[in-house]
Amino acid sequence: MGSKALDELLKQPSEWLRGAGPVSDIVISSRVRLARNLEKYPFTARASKASQDEVLRLAKESLGQSATLKRSLIFEIKDLDEIDRQFLVERHLVSREQIVHAEHKAVAIGQGEVISVMINEEDHLRLQVMQSGLNLQDAWSLIDALDDELSETLPYAYSSDWGYLTSCPTNTGTGLRASVMAHLPSLVLTKQINKVLHTITRLGLTARGLYGEGTEASGNFFQISNQVALGRSEEELIENIERILKEVIHQEQTGRESLMANNRVQLEDRIWRAFGLLRHAKTVSSSEALDLLSAVRLGVDLGLMNGLDRKIVNEMFIFSQPAHLQKLEGKALSAKERDTKRAQLIRSRLGGQS
């Protein structure tokens, strides 16, 4: 079933899941994305099939020569079955929009999934770099190098007044979106999360769920990013989001310390119950798994769970998603079958009865 090359990705968890890097007890991953379009070609939504094909051809050629992206895999979405497409979404390698109308769309994936490039999404090119922990600076350096390299062979649409031109005006200017995936369980438990989210929104950031725009926050994960890409340099945008994030992180840390000091038994009880359920349940829904894994991750991050590696917990968040389960099983599974397979996968990763 599905693409053999994607099966290779299945065996190797994304590099950014390794649970290391700065503040990795709170920040899962940092991502920088650049939106780029080719001049003289209409934006994807308004382009003819021939024009989209030409953009695809040019992009593939340029990406194929990239030194930064060396030994990348390029997949045309139309060649992938439904499960493989969903697999790429679960890996955060393509957007949900990218897989709906598959014609003329593609994704290039670099080693360890650190770099990836979507072709013919809303913009002709969407460059992405993912890093483990709070590490927007490294992500920015890497994507900046890739962008410089690609600009040598691809004629970017750029205006000296507006900067990089994009399909949606919120991206115009730098074309940059910097985001981090933050795990904020203590802010949720102590009911401070709404206040915090309200504040960051007023400061020009936005918070979304685990799979970006339009998804609900689940498992206490929040994807926090800049709202506009205009009027500041890339470095300023990244410094701004980092400054605000450090305050959010501080509040989450304070919340955790307060829970440990004042509600230790209840906190440990919650964490170990989640562990006990994951280690022994025979069927677990996707949303329950997220909630329970969130509690277990908090336990790991608080140093309460000896011998359990944060990397294992991180990987379970991704590997317990529907397409991952189906690729691991090698066939399509019903929702009920997935719940059983999910429970089995998590049990075996946690060392429980199989």
Added chain:
Amino acid sequence: MGSKALDELLKQPSEWLRGAGPVSDIVISSRVRLARNLEKYPFTARASKASQDEVLRLAKESLGQSATLKRSLIFEIKDLDEIDRQFLVERHLVSREQIVHAEHKAVAIGQGEVISVMINEEDHLRLQVMQSGLNLQDAWSLIDALDDELSETLPYAYSSDWGYLTSCPTNTGTGLRASVMAHLPSLVLTKQINKVLHTITRLGLTARGLYGEGTEASGNFFQISNQVALGRSEEELIENIERILKEVIHQEQTGRESLMANNRVQLEDRIWRAFGLLRHAKTVSSSEALDLLSAVRLGVDLGLMNGLDRKIVNEMFIFSQPAHLQKLEGKALSAKERDTKRAQLIRSRLGGQS
């Protein structure tokens, strides 16, 4: 704290908890009780202090000489603190009524807690024999022997018209109550329990909770006993309850087989989740513990949980009760402290983190 002699009982679980004997996958224990009074002495509720004292003295003397009850312990309730009194209730050695007004009341306890005798409860003497599994016949033989022996030294109140005279008319006649503690989780899960309880009530039996009269059924345990003690011989009463019980047991077995055949995943999930919670939780209430232990016991009885002994599960039902926890800890504990101690005790018995 408390009685040193009772501490010995604490170390040694009651013999009837060993989880063996006939049908012990469904029937925890069988109990036969005889109500006896001494002629020429008013029933306890109407008796003067002097009269109660005299009954106590005569009973202790007779019990002390008993060959059947050899090497028994005799406790006067007034000598015991609140926790020790509650401990005796949790062991099913005295009734809740027996410990409220403690003066002139006592209990004699034979080896392994198989035989016990309450003095100056509602009746002057309440003889009790407990057996593991469905074993009313052995319980009856043993209590009959004890009764014959005591009748040689104690002048029983007996009428040739009515039989043994008792404080409450429902006990008059044989003075016998035979009961079994049955674990009926499949009848509860499949919602057949109310129909079953209704039927056995029509057949002259009654069903109560874990701690007898006035207690709610919890943990899917039902104490099933005869409602009247009159108009039939002891053997007939016991045969009648056994015959009806065999039908209840058959229905529970059929329910279990049906769950295993048609809802195996859900059933195993329920059982292993209960195990996971008990093995890892840091605080567990008394009522949650009963429910979770009931699920785990079902798992053991269905052969799903290798290496976990039914005896261990049975003991946890009793040892996780409040007075047992406090005696184990050697001091009085608040409800919150008991929930923590209970979780710790169960975790360590199940081999989880301590």
